[in-house]
Amino acid sequence: MDSGGEVNESAAEQIERNRAQARQNLRRLASEQPQVAGPTTVRDARSAVKDTPSALPKDKRLGDYIEFDLTRLRNSKGGFLVEENEEDPVTAMENLRKEREREKQRLRDQMEPGMSLDPTTRPVCEKCSSPDVLYDPFLRVFNVRVCRACERACPETYSLLTKTEVKEDYLLTDAELADGELLPHLLKKNPHKSTYSNMMLFLRKQVEEYAFSATKWGSADGLDAEYARRHAEKSRKRVRKFQQGLAKLRKRTIRDNIWQQRQDAEHTHQWIPSGTMHVCQSCGQRVEVEEF
Structure with a gap:
């Protein structure tokens, strides 16, 4: 019995020695590893502001885009309850007055006077x-x-x-x-x-x-005649304006024509006055001339 108890005590002592040796080994390994600074609990807001960039750089992959100033946006109520042109207070007060x-x-003009009781008046x-x-x-x-x-x-x-x-x-x-x-x-x-x-x-x-x-x-017929005269005058002015524009277009087209430029370079006109028209003696071309 005594030998069995001694064996148990020696085994327990061996286990304790092994545990103590293991703790020493862990302490040694922990001391050999480099120290890593942990997070600090005191924060400096000034350093954070200095490190933050003032504005994000524009990404060229997004192409052209518009930057909105959200501080100037206002609620338009769906576009139905907002005046088109906002007036300054001075102008608004003047308009109200x-x-x-x-x-x-x-x-004052709509004030109705009292009714007369006399049927004759x-x-x-x-x-x-x-x-x-x-x-x-x-x-x-x-x-x-x-x-x-x-x-x-x-x-x-x-x-x-x-x-x-x-x-x-x-x-x-x-x-x-x-x-x-x-x-x-x-x-x-x-x-x-x-x-x-x-x-x-x-x-x-x-x-x-x-x-x-x-x-x-004079009468309703006179009014109709005046209306017809004015309508005809407007139509005549409209037609005359169209004809003047058409004549200018023709002159510009003839002047810019390459074939006409060549003909003018080869031929020299000899104009003969004939009333309001000038006629070329050789080719017979007619040109209208306005006298001032």
């Missing part, structure tokens, strides 16, 4: 004698007494025409349309933009009375 003045002027419709006369704009602006029913039933008489329609359809001038005593007009807000000038509306009845009077065209 002008628009308010125009609105006040329209409100009360205005009535010129067609049906109804006392329900429209004050604005017929009585106030055009001094025409008409009720709502007659105004709707006779659009060929009581409809309103714009300034452009009057100029194109009745061939009236700007001076005649600007005369408020000759042709009264109604001022309304411009539908295209509030900062534009007010729109001018004229009563068809008054426009036709002046256009068909002896002062202007």
Whole structure:
């Protein structure tokens, strides 16, 4: 029994010695390897900024491209809610002041006076004698007494025409349309933009009375004759301009022609005046000459 216990103790001591020898070998190997500096926990932001390049170099393989400044981009709301031309605050305030003045002027002109209780002095419709006369704009602006029913039933008489329609359809001038005593007009807000000038509306009845009077065209036939004359004059000018351009093209084509240049070099013209034309005595070529 004693020999067995001694054998076990000697084996345990041998194992301990082997473990101690192994630890020594590991320490020796670790000391022989080179020391590698580990990552530092303290970072310097200034060194990072210095090492970072200011801008990325352009890659030539990408070709031509546009660099956008994202700091200047703005939300356009899909392109529907943004004004086309942004105005500066001073101009915007001035336009707002002008628009308010125009609105006040329209409100002052549209104020309807009180109704008279005396039936003898009360205005009535010129067609049906109804006392329900429209004050604005017929009585106030055009001094025409008409009720709502007659105004709707006779659009060929009581409809309103714009300034452009009057100029194109009745061939009236700007001076005649600007005369408020000759042709009264109604001022309304411009539908295209509030900062534009007010729109001018004229009563068809008054426009036709002046256009068909002896002062202007005399009658509807006279207006048609004037319109036909102006249309023919425009056509004549258009044809004359085309013929002049065609004549210049022919002269330039003949002058630049190689064969014609050779003929001109071989032949010398002997011009003989014949009215507005000059005729060559030898070849018979005619040239139109303009005298100044």
